[in-house]
Amino acid sequence: YAFVKISEGCNRHCAYCAIPLITGRHRSRPMEDIVQEVKELVAGGVKEIQLIAQDLSYYGKDLYGRFNLAELMEKLSDIEGLEWLRLHYTYPHLFPMDILKVMRERKNICHYLDMAFQHCSDHMLQQMRRHINAEESYQLIEAIRKEVPDIHLRTTLMVGHPGETEEDFEALKTFVQKVRFERMGAFSFSSEEGTYSGDHYQDDVAQEVKEARLDELMALQHNISEEINQEKVGKSLKVIIDREEEDYYIARSEFDSPEVDPEIFIDKTKKLNIGSFYQARITQADTYDLFAEIVENQ
Template identity: 65%
Template sequence: MKRKTIDVITLGCSKNLVDSEQLIRQLEAVGFNVTHDTEAPEGEIAVINTCGFIGDAKEESINMILEFAQKKDEGELENLFVMGCLSERYLKELSIEIPQVDKFYGKFNWKELLGDLEKSYDDNLKLERTLTTPNHYAYLKISEGCDRKCSYCAIPIITGKHVSRPMEEIVEEVKYLVSKGVKEFQIIAQELTYYGIDLYKKQMLPELVERIADIPGVEWIRLHYAYPAHFPYDLLRVMRERSNVCKYMDIALQHISDNMLKLMRRNVSQEETYELIRRMREEVPGINLRTTLMVGHPGETESDFEELKEFVQKARFDRMGAFIYSEEEGTYSAKKYKDSIPEEIKQARLDELMSLQQSISAEIASEKVGKQFKVIIDRIEGDYYIGRTEFDSPEVDPEVLIQRKNNTLQIGSMCQVLITNSDDFDLFGEIV
């Protein structure tokens, strides 16, 4: 009997990607051929892992579902299943609106999909994944959910309360992934710094990172999605002392004016935010900071926005993203505030902020010319090897381009690179 092919399509963040990788491992173990995010899906069955974070992400997810629903209507597809955050949040509505979908699963009950395919979930494989990333790096999810109450955010509505994974389980997963050739780990969660409070009654991220750093074969550890309030400062000691913990912190600050931080329910002040950045840079010399900011939240005045611009100029973030506020039903801001700032003003503020950051990023990149960095090689593209420094996370940060001529490099290898040039986005270098 011909093995059926299942196309798995992942939308949204790296946390969704981990779920897809676990699903793919289970599907392959029971005899299916599985493709992931292929440009030309050809499977008899499709599974779409959706995102429901903000308006644009929800629209992308719905459009993808409708595209595959049409395939099913045209007889190109036998079964269509949908899982993930959008499905978790709008299960009943989607079931009515898009009847072509055989079944919708939430974010946490996707294991039922195996049963609906007349197979069973194998608990012995729960720490195993089929990586969709290059084999040398992986995302490592240490918790689910979020206990924060930010005004604009639907994540706690979708994912529920924060649930930390046991430390021993995480360590075992890292050892398994190292045995498969992974040497770089992006540690992810909805909110990293809360890790351990539910299980161990205190913040345990510093100890967890130390335990992962002690595992032979772990060469780089990078931290994503920290929260500024009640930051566990011992983490900076770990970052400073452990050579395989990248001097990189991804911490979403959202805004700087006290007015906006209060309206956003961020539980942190402007003064505390500046002090946090100061301590990070003082205690971990050379640390690179990535942040995300928001414009257009209800109540944001021109004065608030001017403070935000001044903050970007003073803080000089190595990496910065920004997005426009979109009202999400069920959130505090949707219930309490009127979304009164016109879209054209929101867009203008976003453009101005990103233009400001582009100049800063270009200046910071140019300062790296003439310096040497350890670079991990991700792939080959045209005439170049494409790699990253410890200050660059996959998919979201700039890359290092190295001419292929006269070089023979292995994907996943690390090498010393002299930076010879830069532009607004990337660095150019040559092997030392």
């Protein structure tokens, strides 16, 4: 797999985030440059492309006057030999819904979306300057899952931002329990100089409270991840073999991004080729990983 950056910088000004200070405003790469880069990578044997940016969903607005990530996805999807195209780092506010139609219609676009929601209490979303409220967050997730029913959503959440009350944290826990994200990462706020939060808010949530909230949130997700994994037992998935370790081949499905998501362990009973695709049946699951057997070559 290879990572391909389609833009640099960010036009969103979330209160806690230093990225716009470091990278500057959003600058999209011309579409033909990206298509050419992906063609060269695929010609060199790359099977999976991870599209990355500080904010994928803003792609094209500066160059073409409109959000046109969907058009870019179509052009990349047409490249002969590209097996999987995966989207990382999209933003909930002004999310371009047209990309979901492309995702649904194109076989080589992974049913996977990485979208950081950060929080789900109106008070916190306002403090964080996220330009979206709790109700809109719930509605967006519902709409995404309606368009692509088997999509796996990865999100990132933050605890302990200045002003976060117990009530805010309860709203965040409810969000995690109701939405049941397939993948979730979380972290606690740390103040950065130059950001709105760093310059205008007192870092008023005690460190031990931040840590306790983070642990509680991750424990909730731990149970959800385990239940979601158990539901996969008996199902057959297309997998790519990434590497081998001692007794197992390590694989992933379209629902798993390398380095951050669960892996699939396959016994070395048959000789498999690294970088090749196979059909595998899930035989067993634990909280974060799956075990499978090969059913057939792809």
